[in-house]
Amino acid sequence: xxxxxxxxxxxxxxxxxxxxxxxxxxxxxxxxxxxxxxxxxxxxxxxxxxxxxxxxxxxxxxxxxxxxxxxxxxxxxxxxxxxxxxxxxxxxxxxxxxxxxxxxxxxxxxxxxxxxxxxxxxxxxxxxxxxxxxxxxxxxxxxxxxxxxxxxxxxxxxxxxxxxxxxxxxxxxxxxxxxxxxxxxxxxxxxxxxxxxxxxxxxxxxxxxxxxxxxxxxxxxxxxxxxxxxxxxxxxxxxxxxxxxxxxxxxxxxxxxxxxxxxxxxxxxxxxxxxxxxxxxxxxx
Numbered sequence: 001x002x003x004x005x006x007x008x009x010x011x012x013x014x015x016x017x018x019x020x021x022x023x024x025x026x027x028x029x030x031x032x033x034x035x036x037x038x039x040x041x042x043x044x045x046x047x048x049x050x051x052x053x054x055x056x057x058x059x060x061x062x063x064x065x066x067x068x069x070x071x072x073x074x075x076x077x078x079x080x081x082x083x084x085x086x087x088x089x090x091x092x093x094x095x096x097x098x099x100x101x102x103x104x105x106x107x108x109x110x111x112x113x114x115x116x117x118x119x120x121x122x123x124x125x126x127x128x129x130x131x132x133x134x135x136x137x138x139x140x141x142x143x144x145x146x147x148x149x150x151x152x153x154x155x156x157x158x159x160x161x162x163x164x165x166x167x168x169x170x171x172x173x174x175x176x177x178x179x180x181x182x183x184x185x186x187x188x189x190x191x192x193x194x195x196x197x198x199x200x201x202x203x204x205x206x207x208x209x210x211x212x213x214x215x216x217x218x219x220x221x222x223x224x225x226x227x228x229x230x231x232x233x234x235x236x237x238x239x240x241x242x243x244x245x246x247x248x249x250x251x252x253x254x255x256x257x258x259x260x261x262x263x264x265x266x267x268x269x270x271x272x273x274x275x276x277x278x279x280x281x282x283x284x285x
Contacts, residue, residue, distance in 0.1 A: 037131045041138035062098035062151050066091065066158065069218075079219050083251060091155045092172075092244035092252070093217030096237055098151060099144045099176050100211060103183035104204050106140045107191030111200065114283055129277035133185060137273070140184035141177030148176050152248070161250040171258075172247040178265050179240040185272035192279035217241050221255070239264045 066087075073079060074087040081089035113119040122132060152169075156162055163169060191200050214228055215237040221229055232238050243261035246254035254261060 033128065033131050033134075037135040037138060039127075039135065041135040041142060061101060062094045062147070063154060065094050065097065066151065066154060070094065071158065080223065081220065082253075084249065085161075087155075087159060088161055088249045088252070089245070090218055091151070091160045092248050093215070093241050095148055095151050095176070095248070096179065096215075096217055096241045096244060097212055098147050099180050099240075100183055100237060101208065102144055102147065103140045103180040104187050104208055104211075105201070106137075106184035107187035107189075107200050108197050110136070110188055110191050110283060111195070111197045119283070123281060129280050130273055133188065133273055133276045133280060134181070136188070137181035137184040137269075137276075138177070141180035144176050144180040145173060148173060163248055163250045163252065168247040172244050175240060175243045175247065175262065175265070178262070178269060179236070182236055182265060182269045182272060185269065185276045188276045189272065189279060192276070192283045195283055211235060211237050214238075215241055216245075216255070236265060236268055 070087050070090045073090070074085060077086065079086055079089075110119065113122070123129075125132075127135075152162060163172075187200070187204070190203055194200050194203065210231075214231040215235050216232060217237065221232050221238070224232060239256065239261040242254050242256050243258050243265075245252045246258050
């Protein structure tokens with residue numbers, strides 16, 4: 001071995017060591033971020049045990065839609081749903097509706113925390129803003145799980161053909177958690193901008209029904225007018241329902257592909273997390 005080759009080898013080793021160290025640091029940062037987000041989510045989820053009545057009240061609307069609207073249209077057979085019965089077709093949409101109606105009001109809790117002085121303590125903690133936002137949004141997903149289980153059980157009782165595959169049902173629950181986090185972050189962004197509870201309630205009332213009806217929750221995109229089809233394709237709820245319909249219902253199908261649905265929802269969630277973490281402190285001013 002020449003002297004020149006001997007000099008090059010240690011340099012390469014040091015370079016690889018530095019590269020490995022950088023990868024390890026990145027991995028530790030990711031693990032630390034996830035841990036802190038889960039801690040915040042667990043802390044927020046404890047509130048569910050103290051107020052289970054809230055979950056029952058939140059489930060009342062979807063139950064009404066499933067028992068009345070679903071049963072009537074299932075007999076009328078006026079909406080083309082392919083090989084699925086209308087009740088089978090509609091149930092994932094009603095599940096997504098319940099998730100949406102719960103998560104979209106999550107920003108109000110942040111305004112209450114500000115008024116009670118709790119938010120100041122959160123912001124003074126060493127938890128990164130992005131992890132704090134992610135944890136709070138994830139807790140909205142945790143709250144949506146009991147509601148999803150209740151609607152699924154009711155669906156079985158009224159004759160919905162639920163997919164017996166446990167992995168598919170687990171995927172449906174994870175989709176609900178992801179979508180809940182997405183809409184909770186969206187609500188948090190609005191709360192950081194308007195800063196008042198009554199304004200947030202008013203805005204939510206305006207956007208909830210367009211989000212719901214401009215999706216494939218209760219009728220297929222194919223029968224929509226052209227302008228509504230465009231809105232449906234940029235509506236995150238459309239991809240939530242599409243994924244749920246493929247995983248939750250026996251014989252269900254995905255129009256866009258489950259992988260594509262999850263990729264779109266995850267991408268929007270990451271984007272909203274970045275925006276919400278930048279705006280989070282503005283709610284105090």
